[in-house]
Amino acid sequence: MNFKTVIGLEIHVQLFTKSKIFCNCSTAFGSEPNIQTCPVCLGLPGTLPVLNEESLNLALKVAVALNCEIAEKIKFDRKNYFYPDLPKGYQISQFDMPLAKNGELYIISSTDKSLKKVGITRTHLEEDAGKLLHKEGNYSLVDFNRTGVPLLEIVTEPDINSPEEAYDFLSRLKSILKYLEVSDCNMEEGSLRCDANISVQPEDSDKKGVKSEIKNMNSFKGVRDALQYESDRQIKQIKKGDRVVQETRLWDETEKVTMPMRSKEEAHDYRYFPEPDLVYFEISKDKIDEIKSVMPELPDKRKKRFIEKFNIPEYDAAILTSERSIADFFDACALKINDYKLISNWIMGQLMEILNEKKIKLSELAISIEHFVELLKMVSGNKINSSIAKDVFTEMVESKKSPGRIVEEKGLAQISNEDELQSIVENVVKSNQKSVDDYKSGRKNALMYLVGQVMRETKGKANPKIVNEMLRGVLEK
Ligand code: ADP
Numbered sequence: 431m432n433f434k435t436v437i438g439l440e441i442h443v444q445l446f447t448k449s450k451i452f453c454n455c456s457t458a459f460g461s462e463p464n465i466q467t468c469p470v471c472l473g474l475p476g477t478l479p480v481l482n483e484e485s486l487n488l489a490l491k492v493a494v495a496l497n498c499e500i501a502e503k504i505k506f507d508r509k510n511y512f513y514p515d516l517p518k519g520y521q522i523s524q525f526d527m528p529l530a531k532n533g534e535l536y537i538i539s540s541t542d543k544s545l546k547k548v549g550i551t552r553t554h555l556e557e558d559a560g561k562l563l564h565k566e567g568n569y570s571l572v573d574f575n576r577t578g579v580p581l582l583e584i585v586t587e588p589d590i591n592s593p594e595e596a597y598d599f600l601s602r603l604k605s606i607l608k609y610l611e612v613s614d615c616n617m618e619e620g621s622l623r624c625d626a627n628i629s630v631q632p633e634d635s636d637k638k639g640v641k642s643e644i645k646n647m648n649s650f651k652g653v654r655d656a657l658q659y660e661s662d663r664q665i666k667q668i669k670k671g672d673r674v675v676q677e678t679r680l681w682d683e684t685e686k687v688t689m690p691m692r693s694k695e696e697a698h699d700y701r702y703f704p705e706p707d708l709v710y711f712e713i714s715k716d717k718i719d720e721i722k723s724v725m726p727e728l729p730d731k732r733k734k735r736f737i738e739k740f741n742i743p744e745y746d747a748a749i750l751t752s753e754r755s756i757a758d759f760f761d762a763c764a765l766k767i768n769d770y771k772l773i774s775n776w777i778m779g780q781l782m783e784i785l786n787e788k789k790i791k792l793s794e795l796a797i798s799i800e801h802f803v804e805l806l807k808m809v810s811g812n813k814i815n816s817s818i819a820k821d822v823f824t825e826m827v828e829s830k831k832s833p834g835r836i837v838e839e840k841g842l843a844q845i846s847n848e849d850e851l852q853s854i855v856e857n858v859v860k861s862n863q864k865s866v867d868d869y870k871s872g873r874k875n876a877l878m879y880l881v882g883q884v885m886r887e888t889k890g891k892a893n894p895k896i897v898n899e900m901l902r903g904v905l906e907k
Pocket residue numbers: 436437438439440585586587588589627628629638639640641694697
């Protein structure tokens with residue numbers, strides 16, 4: 431029997447506000463424990479929450495980007511549960527009147543690679559809980575700095591059908607959230623967290639299987655691995671004749687297994703009721719229009735424009751637009767030089783390589799668009815060959831000098847002048863009789879070796895195309 435996998439994700443995103451959602455405490459990450467707290471976020475009696483408008487604005491940007499229906503009126507509710515990192519004994523969240531519903535995000539289907547819609551069930555605002563630090567020796571410490579940091583919860587429909595699709599969904603969502611500058615989406619620091627619901631059902635059945643919910647993954651890869659494990663586990667369970675029980679399971683990153691944590695709670699366990707200390711909020715059409723007017727061009731649209739306007743391969747366009755800063759850099763270069771494939775090659779090659787290597791963002795790399803474009807113009811104008819250009823690029827990053835100056839100081843300009851190359855070519859032919867014989871007896875590869883020798887003699891500065899032609903001229907005489 432073949433099985434179909436059904437997955438729905440619940441994602442929590444910390445919104446990039448300066449202060450918390452219901453008080454003025456800072457949201458900065460990494461401070462000394464418990465210094466970013468006040469009576470409101472510590473849940474002391476007699477305090478009142480006040481909604482941070484910026485958190486609502488950021489949440490609305492996401493709702494617009496995900497094509498959601500935005501509520502005209504929202505309210506907040508208390509979700510009651512006791513946990514040591516939740517000092518009030520309840521979390522202010524949204525229950526039956528969420529900020530937005532019925533959105534969508536398109537992913538690539540893992541079966542036929544076509545575009546596939548994943549429905550967004552809802553998205554709502556809530557406050558984050560604190561953080562427990564479990565210590566060896568059976569005790570825990572609590573840090574309330576995170577308590578009250580604004581969170582946006584995004585819930586998907588069970589439209590995802592494989593671990594790869596879940597991975598693709600998360601990558602695309604992250605890219606959008608970063609374009610919108612609403613969150614840094616750092617899973618290690620907890621600013622993006624994902625719980626995954628998964629069930630399996632016989633391929634020919636319409637009836638959904640019993641789902642489990644997996645928590646505790648700290649990377650997109652972790653989500654994918656956990657889902658693969660869990661799908662296999664559930665299928666095995668059913669094939670054995672056992673039932674899958676509805677429960678919450680924890681992913682163990684070291685052992686690569688999921689373990690039962692608790693039976694799943696239901697909405698009624700939380701005794702939701704309206705938060706009496708906050709009013710209803712109306713979201714005006716003007717406000718939504720204002721947000722729409724400042725929306726950036728989002729990754730999918732930008733990718734499409736890159737393919738159409740610059741005539742670069744889809745593969746390039748996808749990579750170049752996955753991050754806004756990189757796409758902005760490409761756009762800026764494209765205004766100054768029209769060899770778009772050359773720009774693309776250099777950004778995807780040298781530039782992104784150095785960012786990966788140094789583990790830094792583009793904004794942290796000391797390279798200006800002017801210098802980058804100047805370097806590309808030297809390449810396309812044959813002033814330097816591409817292997818020298820790579821060295822110049824490395825030097826540019828280190829010294830911040832312009833490529834023109836580096837080439838001049840180091841005497842790296844390409845030699846394309848045949849007169850200058852003539853004697854070198856002749857010498858190489860004279861001193862490599864064996865390669866010459868090889869070439870003449872039909873081993874055309876020998877030419878490559880001879881070109882290499884000329885390149886060596888000129889310290890890489892010769893124009894390889896011209897050397898190639900000159901050598902052939904001499905050998906085929
Ligand atoms: P619950 O009431 O248990 O919280 P919901 O219906 O609210 O369940 O859904 C929570 C998440 O679980 C959503 O992301 C949804 O898409 C997903 N989900 C619901 N049913 C299934 C299922 N049978 N298999 C996998 N995921 C599911």
